[in-house]
Amino acid sequence: MPISTEDIRYVAFLARITFAPEELKRFATQLETILEYIEQLEELDVSDVRPTTHVLPVKNVLRKDEKRESLSSEAVMKNAPSKQNAFFKVPRIIQDK
Amino acid sequence: MDFETVIGLEVHVQLSTASKVFCGCGTLFGEAANTQTCPVCLGLPGSLPVLNKEAFRKAIKAALALNCEIAEITKFDRKHYFYPDLPKNFQISQFDMPFSRDGQLEIIIEEGIKRIGITRVHLEEDAGKLMHMADGDNSLVDFNRAGTPLLEIVSEPDMSSPEEAYAYLTELKAVMEYIEVSDCDMEKGSLRCDANISLRPRGTAGLGAKVEIKNMNSFKAVRAALQYEVNRQHDLLADGKTVVQETRLWDADGLYTTPMRGKEESHDYRYFPEPDLPLFEISRQMVADIRSGLPEMPARRRERFVSEYRLSEYDAGVLTQDKALADYFEEVLVDYNNPKMVANWLMGDILAYLSATNMTITEVKMTPQSLAKALKLQEDGVISGKIQKQILPVLLKEGKDPEAYVKEAGLAQISDEDELSRIVERVIAANPASVQSYREGKEKALGFLVGGVMKETRGKANPQLVNQLLKERLDTSNT
Numbered sequence A: 001m002p003i004s005t006e007d008i009r010y011v012a013f014l015a016r017i018t019f020a021p022e023e024l025k026r027f028a029t030q031l032e033t034i035l036e037y038i039e040q041l042e043e044l045d046v047s048d049v050r051p052t053t054h055v056l057p058v059k060n061v062l063r064k065d066e067k068r069e070s071l072s073s074e075a076v077m078k079n080a081p082s083k084q085n086a087f088f089k090v091p092r093i094i095q096d097k
Numbered sequence B: 001m002d003f004e005t006v007i008g009l010e011v012h013v014q015l016s017t018a019s020k021v022f023c024g025c026g027t028l029f030g031e032a033a034n035t036q037t038c039p040v041c042l043g044l045p046g047s048l049p050v051l052n053k054e055a056f057r058k059a060i061k062a063a064l065a066l067n068c069e070i071a072e073i074t075k076f077d078r079k080h081y082f083y084p085d086l087p088k089n090f091q092i093s094q095f096d097m098p099f100s101r102d103g104q105l106e107i108i109i110e111e112g113i114k115r116i117g118i119t120r121v122h123l124e125e126d127a128g129k130l131m132h133m134a135d136g137d138n139s140l141v142d143f144n145r146a147g148t149p150l151l152e153i154v155s156e157p158d159m160s161s162p163e164e165a166y167a168y169l170t171e172l173k174a175v176m177e178y179i180e181v182s183d184c185d186m187e188k189g190s191l192r193c194d195a196n197i198s199l200r201p202r203g204t205a206g207l208g209a210k211v212e213i214k215n216m217n218s219f220k221a222v223r224a225a226l227q228y229e230v231n232r233q234h235d236l237l238a239d240g241k242t243v244v245q246e247t248r249l250w251d252a253d254g255l256y257t258t259p260m261r262g263k264e265e266s267h268d269y270r271y272f273p274e275p276d277l278p279l280f281e282i283s284r285q286m287v288a289d290i291r292s293g294l295p296e297m298p299a300r301r302r303e304r305f306v307s308e309y310r311l312s313e314y315d316a317g318v319l320t321q322d323k324a325l326a327d328y329f330e331e332v333l334v335d336y337n338n339p340k341m342v343a344n345w346l347m348g349d350i351l352a353y354l355s356a357t358n359m360t361i362t363e364v365k366m367t368p369q370s371l372a373k374a375l376k377l378q379e380d381g382v383i384s385g386k387i388q389k390q391i392l393p394v395l396l397k398e399g400k401d402p403e404a405y406v407k408e409a410g411l412a413q414i415s416d417e418d419e420l421s422r423i424v425e426r427v428i429a430a431n432p433a434s435v436q437s438y439r440e441g442k443e444k445a446l447g448f449l450v451g452g453v454m455k456e457t458r459g460k461a462n463p464q465l466v467n468q469l470l471k472e473r474l475d476t477s478n479t
């Protein structure tokens, strides 16, 4: 499956990462190789195999609905680059009007 | 050209649990900002989510109440997007293996009962809350709500008018309240609704360009926004223009929709399995257990109220929409088995009192037993309907015993013939003109004289007896 630098730019944008032009090219080549390798799997008949979503045979891990202590306000805000009172402060995103 | 409307709704319902869906933080509304947070719901590195059993159970209960098929195996997925209210930059949701699909909900429309398909119901986590600052440049984030268990209920595009969408929401809310999985309080955001709407030439099967509407804060707003969109899209199409597929925001002040700007540029969510949560198998035994614990649903109860109590469809609908009200109604009937009478008082004076005081039936002090007593007092002729109207607000507010209160306030109806006869005499003597009119055949004059007696007794006279005494006196003798 051919991967263009445009594909890389798009995926990078979705992840909010910026790449230099030579990186775009390099990653396109690398990703193409990876996907080609994966395409080999298509030769196998897997119609009877359930997709593997988890590698461990663990299931139904649940907890009781019990309230536990939350973090202290100091701990919550400790790593916040910007805050105001008890709130995290962020640049405004939506112009709703 | 004639167009028909196609509407589908996406409803989010917060499940009421003591703790969040993947961590032990509390879920109370209105706590101090960011005090209900921990490494899991703040998305700190190294933290691991663990599914809340009660949230899972309530989710399955809700899906069963909506007649959905419950999956044997279900999986959680990460839905990726960047927004400041989403601490991990992905939301734990469900993509291709939701725990339920293919349900339906019956709604009542003018033509009768209509079944609205439910495409799927899945479980996910709620996001935090953003408050935009007055400076216009910044927003404040409170993550208390992040991680609250949230049910997403997606309908089929089966509704063909804003009215049907309104009926669907009302019924859906009633069902969620009946099964006690959510408080469904729109003001607190426990129930939220987005709508998809398109128009197509009547009789055709394809779908027109779909517009998604957001930012509607009440069922009435949903109805108004959809009506606005019907008109807007109709005008465009009638002019030969095209409808742009987009997301629009409802403006509740201006009563119009506007295109949403600066929103997420793409709906490419790059779902992939949540590696930190295992698969969940839902045993048929568990499904059977939950199903057997379901109460009578509003639609069934409405039918039963019509057949068992001989109420009108309308009355049965009003009484059963609120489970607490329907329970109250049936409890009154235990002590006073006159459904029509109980329904009339509940839907009249009592609902009016509730809406005036902004209370629910569970918040008033008057017990169902007490209402039964009050109605019995009226039936036995101890008090008149007029006095009933007067005492109900007191009983509702103060929870007094009706019998004791009627005695204490001297409100018992006067049914003593001798006493009433004396008052009748006085009223006749004081109103010769009305007496004259009555004898000349003007029946209306009798009403005036009855009113006179009621006034003298401050509403306490037994009206039937007054009527009878007056007629006897006027028809048999001359004054």
Ligand SMILES: [Zn+2]
Binding pocket: B020, B023, B024, B025, B036, B037, B038, B039, B040, B041, B042, B147
């Ligand atoms: Zn938490």
